[in-house]
Amino acid sequence: MFFTTIITIQKSFTSINRQCAEECSRNCESTGYGQDQVSCTDCCEENNCNSNFTLEYYYSVMGRQFTSWTRPVKNEAKFNEKNGLKFLY
Known part of the structure; x- marks a missing residue:
């Protein structure tokens, strides 16, 4: 993973x-x-997949900072359900 x-x-x-x-x-x-x-992180699995240097790529990754509350992150929905926490997503 990269x-x-x-x-x-x-x-x-x-x-x-x-x-x-x-x-x-x-x-x-x-x-x-x-x-x-x-700090925003992007993940990938192929060789050399983390070699994108374009400004558009950087902006697309950084754009996630404004949408992180509209979708659960990995395992968040399971954790919330297990602990009786309810969110609108």
């Missing part, structure tokens, strides 16, 4: 990280106090 993580601070691209991993979570996380740092 992944690409794109990090922005104050909506400006700051770094791109490409690596191999045992597992990958396709989501976005906000961290930092007052910095508005956002």
Whole structure:
């Protein structure tokens, strides 16, 4: 498995990280106090699949930060159902 993580601070691209991993979570996380740092990760499984350098690709990955509450992330729906938590998705 391969992944690409794109990090922005104050909506400006700051770094791109490409690596191999045992597992990958396709989501976005906000961290930092007052910095508005956002990290979004994209996953793939084919050789050289994490070598996309286009600005459109970066924008499409970072666009997930605005939709993460409309669909459950991996195993979230099962966890919520098991624990009696209800969401609109």
